[in-house]
Amino acid sequence: MNSIEQQINDYLDASEDVMTIHKAPDFSHKIWRRYQQKKNLRHIAVAASITLVCFLLWFVDVPREFDSTHLVAQNQALEIKLAQVSFMSLTDGQQMIMSNWYAELELIDQNIEHQELELFDLNLWSSRTQLLTQMIDFYVHPFEMHEI
Numbered sequence: 482m483n484s485i486e487q488q489i490n491d492y493l494d495a496s497e498d499v500m501t502i503h504k505a506p507d508f509s510h511k512i513w514r515r516y517q518q519k520k521n522l523r524h525i526a527v528a529a530s531i532t533l534v535c536f537l538l539w540f541v542d543v544p545r546e547f548d549s550t551h552l553v554a555q556n557q558a559l560e561i562k563l564a565q566v567s568f569m570s571l572t573d574g575q576q577m578i579m580s581n582w583y584a585e586l587e588l589i590d591q592n593i594e595h596q597e598l599e600l601f602d603l604n605l606w607s608s609r610t611q612l613l614t615q616m617i618d619f620y621v622h623p624f625e626m627h628e629i
Contacts, residue, residue, distance in 0.1 A: 552606045559613035566620040575623045582616050 571579060589609045596602060 552610075556606070556609055556613060559610065559617065562617050563613055563620070566617055569620050569623070571620075571623055575619070579616065579619065582612060582619075586612055586616075 586609065589605055589612065592602075593605050593609070596605070
């Protein structure tokens, strides 16, 4: 060894008890806790996102208060037209067709009365409108069973 290296080694050996030895702090617990917090935060964020999506899907699926005044007014106008044309005389076969349609209209009305708001079915109203229109057309232009 050269003299400088020897002097350094001698100095280190002589001052070994006097020198303070620095250790790196142990941050492993902090790092692990931070990792766990990030992991938990990720799980909470995923759960919150899923909950938000479910809530939005439920909100979209919840029936709004249905404004049935337009449908009722339309059907009422058709019933008035039906009453205006129903005085026309029909043959027995035509009256039988008409009585079947009145029975069908009565069934549709009963189903509409038993509906709840969350199970509101627009198809019943459109069927009712279509049937009323068909009945009015039949009174205006009656046909016989063999013409079908």
